[in-house]
Amino acid sequence: MTPILVTGGAGFIGSHTCKALRTAGFDPISYDSLMRGNQEAVQWGALEIGALADGARLREVLTRYRPAAVVHFAAFAYVGESNADPLLYYQNNVGGTVALLDAMRDCGVGKIVFSSSCAVYGVPAIVPIDEDARFAPVNPYGATKMFCEQILKDCAAAFPLNFIALRYFNAAGADPDGDIGECHVPETHAIPLLLEAAAGGRGFTIFGNDYPTADGTCVRDYVHVADLADAHVRALRALLDGADSMALNLGTGRGWSVRELVATVREVTGRDFPVQFGPRRPGDPPALVADPARAREKLGWRPLFSELATQVSHAWAWRQGGGKAWKRMCDSRQSGV
Numbered sequence: 001m002t003p004i005l006v007t008g009g010a011g012f013i014g015s016h017t018c019k020a021l022r023t024a025g026f027d028p029i030s031y032d033s034l035m036r037g038n039q040e041a042v043q044w045g046a047l048e049i050g051a052l053a054d055g056a057r058l059r060e061v062l063t064r065y066r067p068a069a070v071v072h073f074a075a076f077a078y079v080g081e082s083n084a085d086p087l088l089y090y091q092n093n094v095g096g097t098v099a100l101l102d103a104m105r106d107c108g109v110g111k112i113v114f115s116s117s118c119a120v121y122g123v124p125a126i127v128p129i130d131e132d133a134r135f136a137p138v139n140p141y142g143a144t145k146m147f148c149e150q151i152l153k154d155c156a157a158a159f160p161l162n163f164i165a166l167r168y169f170n171a172a173g174a175d176p177d178g179d180i181g182e183c184h185v186p187e188t189h190a191i192p193l194l195l196e197a198a199a200g201g202r203g204f205t206i207f208g209n210d211y212p213t214a215d216g217t218c219v220r221d222y223v224h225v226a227d228l229a230d231a232h233v234r235a236l237r238a239l240l241d242g243a244d245s246m247a248l249n250l251g252t253g254r255g256w257s258v259r260e261l262v263a264t265v266r267e268v269t270g271r272d273f274p275v276q277f278g279p280r281r282p283g284d285p286p287a288l289v290a291d292p293a294r295a296r297e298k299l300g301w302r303p304l305f306s307e308l309a310t311q312v313s314h315a316w317a318w319r320q321g322g323g324k325a326w327k328r329m330c331d332s333r334q335s336g337v
Contacts, residue, residue, distance in 0.1 A: 251290025
């Protein structure tokens with residue numbers, strides 16, 4: 001099997017992509033510090049523990065496995081935290097990417113799939129958003145993704161490097177087979193927070209009900225994590241087949257409001273829970289919806305699980321039906337393992 005280095009392979013999207021890579025005949029090697037990843041999620045391929053900024057460790061791993069390419073997920077991704085501690089995000093996300101690219105150049109690895117984000121667009125002027133929309137990030141997290149894409153372009157012009165940057169929208173769902181799912185500590189994503197509310201843990205707060213949308217709440221494009229994993233495999237294959245560098249949006253092209261999300265969770269779980277409204281959060285765009293046409297054209301990618309109810313159902317099934325696996329993963333994350 002062809003070895004592929006997956007930085008952040010113990011994370012939510014990274015671990016699902018490792019499963020997709022193994023299913024597609026690749027040998028994923030997860031490189032993760034486990035500061036925010038889940039060791040329990042590394043079930044397909046080897047785990048190499050190391051910091052992204054540790055150039056010597058990266059070179060050791062790249063030299064030992066000689067991967068054909070890198071799939072780069074490793075990054076901090078909490079918007080609020082990035083506002084409170086921007087230097088942490090620039091050091092980790094941008095500095096770590098520079099260290100990775102430097103090690104790749106030294107070790108002769110010239111292909112990388114980069115995990116970017118719709119956060120590079122900030123508050124878009126036009127929705128749905130295509131890849132030519134202006135970059136205007138409204139938080140340091142989005143800015144780090146913007147800078148990393150520029151670094152990739154500059155490096156591709158300077159030495160043998162081809163990249164595909166995948167700008168995805170709101171990752172959701174869980175492995176349809178129930179093997180892995182989502183668990184962040186602290187949890188900030190809407191669907192797992194709503195599922196926690198449905199399970200009886202607490203209520204849920206909708207931040208802002210006066211946005212210029214149909215029902216006054218924010219609208220987001222939710223894309224299933226298994227579909228994201230499939231897109232990464234397709235991007236990797238494209239690079240290995242000689243594709244030019246490019247950036248692509250990953251979304252369903254359909255937006256769902258927070259009120260619609262709450263109603264969907266109640267319907268799927270069959271449970272009610274209290275919902276209250278809070279003030280808007282700084283920098284929250286009213287609507288973020290992808291135009292995924294270019295990903296269809298370039299990769300032949302079409303999401304299989306585009307319905308919100310399906311995404312919520314998979315996440316709920318993993319949390320409930322795979323309760324022991326969910327508890328074990330979250331317990332390991334809380335203990336820092």
